[in-house]
Each structure stands twice: as structure tokens, then as C-alpha cells.
Amino acid sequence: xxKTDVLIIGAGPTGLFCAHQLGIIGLSCxxxxxxxxxxxxxxxxxxxKPIYDIPAIPECTGEELTENLIKQIKPFNxxxxxxxxxxxxxxxxxxxxVKTNKNKEFDVASIVIAGGVGSFEPRxxxxxxxxxFEGKSLFYSIKxxxxxxxxxxxxxxxxxxxxxxxxxxxxxxxxxxxxxxxGFSGAESSVQKVKELNKKGKIxxxxxxxxxxxxxxxxxxxxxxxxxxxxxxxxxxDYVLGFFGLIMQLGPILEWxxxxxxxxxxxxxxxxxxxxxxxxxxxxxxxxxGKLKLILSGFHEGALAARxxxxxxxxxxxYRFEFTTTSKTLQGRLGVKKSD
Numbered sequence: 001x002x003k004t005d006v007l008i009i010g011a012g013p014t015g016l017f018c019a020h021q022l023g024i025i026g027l028s029c030x031x032x033x034x035x036x037x038x039x040x041x042x043x044x045x046x047x048x049k050p051i052y053d054i055p056a057i058p059e060c061t062g063e064e065l066t067e068n069l070i071k072q073i074k075p076f077n078x079x080x081x082x083x084x085x086x087x088x089x090x091x092x093x094x095x096x097x098v099k100t101n102k103n104k105e106f107d108v109a110s111i112v113i114a115g116g117v118g119s120f121e122p123r124x125x126x127x128x129x130x131x132x133f134e135g136k137s138l139f140y141s142i143k144x145x146x147x148x149x150x151x152x153x154x155x156x157x158x159x160x161x162x163x164x165x166x167x168x169x170x171x172x173x174x175x176x177x178x179x180x181x182x183g184f185s186g187a188e189s190s191v192q193k194v195k196e197l198n199k200k201g202k203i204x205x206x207x208x209x210x211x212x213x214x215x216x217x218x219x220x221x222x223x224x225x226x227x228x229x230x231x232x233x234x235x236x237x238d239y240v241l242g243f244f245g246l247i248m249q250l251g252p253i254l255e256w257x258x259x260x261x262x263x264x265x266x267x268x269x270x271x272x273x274x275x276x277x278x279x280x281x282x283x284x285x286x287x288x289x290g291k292l293k294l295i296l297s298g299f300h301e302g303a304l305a306a307r308x309x310x311x312x313x314x315x316x317x318x319y320r321f322e323f324t325t326t327s328k329t330l331q332g333r334l335g336v337k338k339s340d
Contacts, residue, residue, distance in 0.1 A: 012040020014283035014298030015114035016069040021306035023076030039066035123244035157243035163190040271308030
């Protein structure tokens with residue numbers, strides 16, 4: 001049994017900053033996330049894409065933002081439980097008992113749900129023989145683009161992710177872009193760029209084609225694609241990438257007795273508590289009048305939720321607000337070295 005003050009569900013930017021705020025006010029926490037890495041959607045969907053609306057940071061990637069947030073919580077020794085999903089929660093007296101899909105148990109004073117849009121997984125190719133290649137030569141997201149250098153890549157999809165990665169990878173790889181329609185749903189500027197690169201021979205474009213079969217033993221060798229008119233082509237491929245969007249699911253959260261409104265959780269804006277006392281929701285998963293789905297909004301929500309958690313973790317203490325610039329107590333928790 002893991003006993004701590006707060007359990008945060010979700011290791012994205014909002015959950016990470018909430019952990020920082022909890023640490024500052026003297027509360028301990030642990031974080032559970034169903035993904036295999038810290039960073040949430042920032043890392044899973046756009047690790048190399050620039051973000052332009054983080055206060056005081058004109059531009060950073062999702063990976064850079066995550067790295068800095070991890071560095072910020074380092075003084076608090078936060079434990080992460082990745083590749084795990086919270087399945088059950090139960091209130092016993094004043095504490096919450098939580099169990100994951102791997103039978104890990106937690107005893108906490110409060111819970112902060114920072115699960116973005118819930119648990120999500122990519123829409124996959126409708127082929128049974130695809131699974132043996134997944135994570136080896138077939139991917140639904142890109143974590144390390146360097147593995148594709150000087151290789152032949154077949155990208156399937158017609159949205160922003162497919163277009164942007166086709167453009168970027170064409171600089172170092174031989175790229176085939178296959179889409180089931182003639183038109184694309186991505187940004188028009190990206191569509192025009194792809195067509196331009198196609199004319200220059202940098203991208204091989206196949207429209208009105210869908211995947212028919214992947215050929216190979218341990219590694220992908222060929223991809224068969226089928227045109228709407230029945231024509232079949234074989235394309236040499238070292239790697240296959242599929243960008244068909246994500247399936248968003250709230251999963252077990254639906255069973256916890258929380259008020260749900262269109263796959264989001266209504267909260268009050270005083271401390272972002274839900275209808276269940278001791279359970280808070282922050283980030284994209286929460287809703288309230290005027291809600292903006294911005295990372296900076298999630299930071300604000302996490303700061304207030306952390307103060308709400310203090311009430312449950314320290315019921316006999318009165319919370320005292322302090323500034324990190326002047327409080328020696330807070331600076332001590334942060335590991336700030338005193339100047340001579």
C-alpha cells in the first residue's frame with residue numbers, strides 16, 4: 001500500500017505543475033499515468049512541435065516543456081507509476097483508497113484528476129497481421145525521428161500529423177504519403193507544401209488509396225495499397241506510420257460517481273473540486289463557465305487544486321499563503337541554496 005497525501009492521475013503538464021505546487025506547500029504526491037512516459041499529450045502527440053503560448057517562454061517544444069516541468073519537481077522526489085490506469089476508488093472514513101489495473105494500491109487524502117481528455121489510444125490499421133510489427137517498424141506516433149533517416153517511410157493519413165511528418169521526414173528519408181481521399185483535412189499551407197514536394201520528387205503521393213496488406217517476416221518489406229477502382233500497388237517500405245487520430249475514452253472514471261458533462265467533469269472554480277469531496281479535476285478534463293483548454297489555464301487550476309488538497313491532508317492546520325521569493329520555508333522545500 002502506497003500512502004501519500006495526494007494521488008495525481010495524469011502525468012501531462014497540468015499534472016506535473018500541480019505536483020510542483022503540492023510540494024511547495026509541503027504535501028507529498030504520487031502520479032499514475034496510462035502512458036509509458038511522462039508528458040501526456042505533449043510527448044505522445046507533438047514532442048517536436050513548437051508551443052507558443054506558455055507565459056514567458058516565446059517558443060518551446062512539448063518535449064522541452066516536459067523536461068523543464070520534471071526538473072521543477074525534482075526537489076520533491078515524486079514517484080511515477082507509468083503504464084498503469086486507475087481502475088477503482090473507494091472512500092473509507094476520511095481517506096481515499098485507490099487501485100490500479102496492476103493491483104497497485106494507494107491510501108490518499110485526496111485525488112487530482114489531470115487526465116487530459118481521458119485515456120486515449122490511436123486508431124489503428126484494420127489488419128490483423130499489423131500487430132507483430134507495432135513498436136518495431138509500424139508506429140502510430142513518433143518518439144525518435146532519427147531512426148527513419150535514409151529509410152523508406154510509408155505514411156498513411158490526411159490530417160495535420162500525417163502532412164507535417166511527411167514534410168519533415170522528406171528532408172532525410174524517402175517518403176510515401178497515402179490517403180484514402182483526394183482531399184486532405186490538414187492545414188491548407190501543409191497541403192500545398194506536400195503537393196510542391198511531390199512535384200519535386202521529395203514525396204511520393206498516393207490519393208484514393210488504402211492499405212491492403214503489409215508484407216514481411218520480422219520486419220516490413222512491402223506494403224500493398226488498393227485504389228478505389230480496385231488497382232493494387234506494392235510499395236517498398238522500411239517503416240509504416242499511421243496517423244488516423246485518437247480514440248478518447250474516460251474509461252473507469254465513468255464509474256466513480258462523478259458528474260460528467262459531455263466527457264468532461266464540472267468543477268467549482270474556487271479550488272476545482274468535483275461533486276465528490278476530496279476529488280479535484282484540472283486541465284482539459286474539467287469544465288466550468290469560460291473554460292479555456294490552454295496549458296497555462298491548467299497551471300492555474302493545478303495551483304488552486306493543490307491548496308484545496310491541503311484542507312484534506314492537513315485538516316487541523318490552517319493554510320498560510322507565502323511567496324517563493326521571500327519565504328525561507330518554501331525555498332528550503334525547493335532546495336534553494338542560501339547566499340552568503
